[in-house]
Amino acid sequence: GAGVSQSPRYKVTKRGQDVALRCDPISGHVSLYWYRQALGQGPEFLTYFNYEAQQDKSGLPNDRFSAERPEGSISTLTIQRTEQRDSAMYRCASSLSEGDEQFFGPGTRLTVL
Amino acid sequence: LAKTTQPISMDSYEGQEVNITCSHNNIATNDYITWYQQFPSQGPRFIIQGYKTKVTNEVASLFIPADRKSSTLSLPRVSLSDTAVYYCLVGGWDSNYQLIWGAGTKLIIKP
Numbered sequence: 001g002a003g004v005s006q007s008p009r010y011k012v013t014k015r016g017q018d019v020a021l022r023c024d025p026i027s028g029h030v031s032l033y034w035y036r037q038a039l040g041q042g043p044e045f046l047t048y049f050n051y052e053a054q055q056d057k058s059g060l061p062n063d064r065f066s067a068e069r070p071e072g073s074i075s076t077l078t079i080q081r082t083e084q085r086d087s088a089m090y091r092c093a094s095s096l097s098e099g100d101e102q103f104f105g106p107g108t109r110l111t112v113l
Numbered sequence: 114l115a116k117t118t119q120p121i122s123m124d125s126y127e128g129q130e131v132n133i134t135c136s137h138n139n140i141a142t143n144d145y146i147t148w149y150q151q152f153p154s155q156g157p158r159f160i161i162q163g164y165k166t167k168v169t170n171e172v173a174s175l176f177i178p179a180d181r182k183s184s185t186l187s188l189p190r191v192s193l194s195d196t197a198v199y200y201c202l203v204g205g206w207d208s209n210y211q212l213i214w215g216a217g218t219k220l221i222i223k224p
Contacts, residue, residue: 004156035214042200042214043157056211091156099145099205104156 002026004105006092012111013082021077021108025094032075033093033102034067043091049075050098082112117201122219131188133218135201138182144205146177146184151198151217160199161186196222 005024013019025032031050035043045059051072060066064082069075079086089109093102119135137146145164149157161168163175163184174187188195198217 040216042198042217044214045211048211059211093156101147101159101162102149102157104158107156 004092004094004103006090006105006108008108009106010109010111012113014113015083016081018078018080019082019110021079021090021092021110023075023077023092023094023105025073025075025092026103027073028096029094029103030072030097031095031100031102032069033095034075034077035091035093037089037091037107039089046077079110082110084112086110087112116213117203117215119199119201119215119218121216122221124221124223125191126223127192128190131191131195131220131222133186133188133199133201133220134183135186136183137201137203140181140203141205144203146175146181147202147204147212148173148175148186149200149202151200157200191220191222193222193224196220 007022011019033048034046036046037043047057047060047067048055049069052069064080067077087110089107091104091107093104095102117135117137125131145162147162148160150160151157161170161173161175163177165177168175176185198219200214200217202212204212
């Protein structure tokens with residue numbers, strides 16, 4: 001079966017532009033997680049959903065970051081007015097239910113010039 | 114939220130058993146201990162999860178003492194392909210399932 005997919009795989013944008021990163025979880029997975037990972041570091045939790053409900057957004061760095069999962073499947077992480085410090089690998093993961101094994105997507109490499 | 118401490122790096126040789134120990138002194142009653150593996154340019158991959166005592170699957174064993182303040186991931190007979198970063202995490206219902214990922218342990222297997 002298909003794993004977690006993310007698009008785009010690479011995104012280069014100019015400072016001040018908005019970007020939308022997409023995550024398509026494994027079909028039937030209830031929980032969906034967003035992480036940000038800097039080179040040489042572990043993933044940094046951003047937010048997660050159960051179905052369409054955002055359970056915890058305490059990891060979002062500031063109000064320029066938002067996420068949604070309107071139909072309980074595909075999720076979008078939006079970064080408004082991007083800054084150079086937003087450059088990182090953004091990873092999405094899904095799990096069958098809370099606390100279960102998380103399956104990670106390939107990530108989106110965001111570069112803000 | 115429970116934090117973990119693990120060695121930054123370890124070296125070993127093909128065919129050896131490797132043990133990576135993680136400390137988590139403030140683990141909560143309902144927290145589970147989970148280990149993930151990450152290869153360069155890939156997302157982390159689940160290895161094993163446990164609550165107490167010993168858990169074994171086809172790739173690893175996880176040893177958890179009675180006080181649960183530490184855990185040890187054991188990789189039997191490692192090969193070059195086991196070179197990766199290994200993350201120890203604790204989390205569960207008490208912490209809203211939020212996992213704190215440290216920098217992990219970079220394991221290098223030599224021929």
